[in-house]
Amino acid sequence: MARRGSLASGVMAEPTPPTPSTGWIEVIVGSMYSGKTEELIRRLRRAQIARQRVEIFKPAIDDRYATDAIVSHSELRIPSRAVRRARDILRYAHEAQVIGIDEGQFFGRELVDVVERLAKRGKRVIVAGLDQDYRARPFEPMPELLAVAEYITKTLAICMVCGAPANRTYRKLKRGGRVVVGGADLYEARCRRCFELGRRVRSRAPLVPDSGGSHASSRARARVRGARPRRPAARRMR
Numbered sequence: 001m002a003r004r005g006s007l008a009s010g011v012m013a014e015p016t017p018p019t020p021s022t023g024w025i026e027v028i029v030g031s032m033y034s035g036k037t038e039e040l041i042r043r044l045r046r047a048q049i050a051r052q053r054v055e056i057f058k059p060a061i062d063d064r065y066a067t068d069a070i071v072s073h074s075e076l077r078i079p080s081r082a083v084r085r086a087r088d089i090l091r092y093a094h095e096a097q098v099i100g101i102d103e104g105q106f107f108g109r110e111l112v113d114v115v116e117r118l119a120k121r122g123k124r125v126i127v128a129g130l131d132q133d134y135r136a137r138p139f140e141p142m143p144e145l146l147a148v149a150e151y152i153t154k155t156l157a158i159c160m161v162c163g164a165p166a167n168r169t170y171r172k173l174k175r176g177g178r179v180v181v182g183g184a185d186l187y188e189a190r191c192r193r194c195f196e197l198g199r200r201v202r203s204r205a206p207l208v209p210d211s212g213g214s215h216a217s218s219r220a221r222a223r224v225r226g227a228r229p230r231r232p233a234a235r236r237m238r
């Protein structure tokens with residue numbers, strides 16, 4: 001009945017490279033300043049050079065950011081389409097062979113379903129995003145995407161305090177909520193140790209009101225999003 005193949009002889013079947021008709025999911029995750037977007041742009045450019053049809057998306061959550069392009073901290077740039085919801089991607093992705101999505105953490109749980117559907121249709125889907133929030137907690141939906149992806153890349157930054165490899169995004173000021181817009185003035189990459197040390201110090205600092213608009217000129221801007229409004233979340237901050 002059961003055919004005795006290579007597995008029965010103790011040899012694992014080697015993964016074969018996907019054929020053009022097979023879709024798959026690639027996820028690039030890390031802290032801020034770890035080069036996620038840079039890596040996403042690099043892969044998308046390779047596909048464009050190979051004359052593959054590429055569509056690129058980002059969440060339309062921050063109008064002050066460039067709405068027509070994905071821009072890395074290292075000033076790499078690639079044209080993109082801003083969409084309000086993950087499901088909007090399905091409308092524009094019919095013709096695409098390769099789909100790039102930046103800031104996946106802002107799309108919410110819906111993104112997982114969308115990405116799976118695209119891969120099922122034979123598309124190569126590449127998603128970049130923050131895997132942890134400013135408290136170093138898993139940032140949905142990225143953890144779930146990691147589970148269903150074929151390929152995972154974790155990018156590391158360099159700790160801005162001690163120079164060790166850093167996988168955490170540290171918020172320098174005590175501000176309320178999981179979603180606070182800021183760039184280098186508000187966030188920095190930190191290793192585990194410096195992240196914890198900073199939290200202990202910051203927990204004794206007074207709460208700084210979030211002006212929200214004081215960084216409008218900063219190109220390096222990011223937003224950390226959460227499900228809850230700012231004010232109640234501020235009380236829970238440590």
Ligand SMILES: [Zn+2]
Nearest residue numbers: 159162191194
């Ligand atoms: Zn450090």
